[in-house]
Amino acid sequence: MEQTFVLVKPDGVQRGLIGEVIARLERRGLKLVGAKFLHVSRKLAEEHYAVHKGKPFYEGLINYITSAPVMAMVWEGPNAVAVVRQTMGATRPYEAAPGTIRHDFGLTVSRNLTHASDSVENAIAEITLWFKPEELVSWGRDTDRWIFE
């Protein structure tokens, strides 16, 4: 089953939106398999956003993600990567579709509330970076057969 990595970024935490993000992913039918609340170190932030190193917004991005605690999670389900990206909405909140988290709660790209892996390959890399294998919970959910075949 596909897994993806999700962050409620510092602005989402400060604005009291952890529950909102979790509620939307739960309601959609995805299953939570890992979660931790932490203050991100500069080292972890730089590894997580290594692909953006050198871009004009990089320093601001690292300062923002390390500025206050985040909620890091792993969610599982059929097509979890694409499903979660869709629920988050486009990177720039002013381009995000109505009903998405970034549309409904965001205005600008540098305070866009959440992170979600953009490919299965990156999801695996990000889950490995943020979580130890024993921090992921393998569990059966009785409602699964009502959500997917």
Ligand code: DAT
């Ligand atoms: P996403 O978070 O949708 O995967 P991304 O990987 O392209 O988007 O960029 C990572 C984060 O960097 C993004 O969520 C917000 C920030 N960012 C991207 N482009 C930016 C820009 N032009 N100015 C400021 N911040 C930006």
Ligand code: MG
């Ligand atoms: Mg990205």
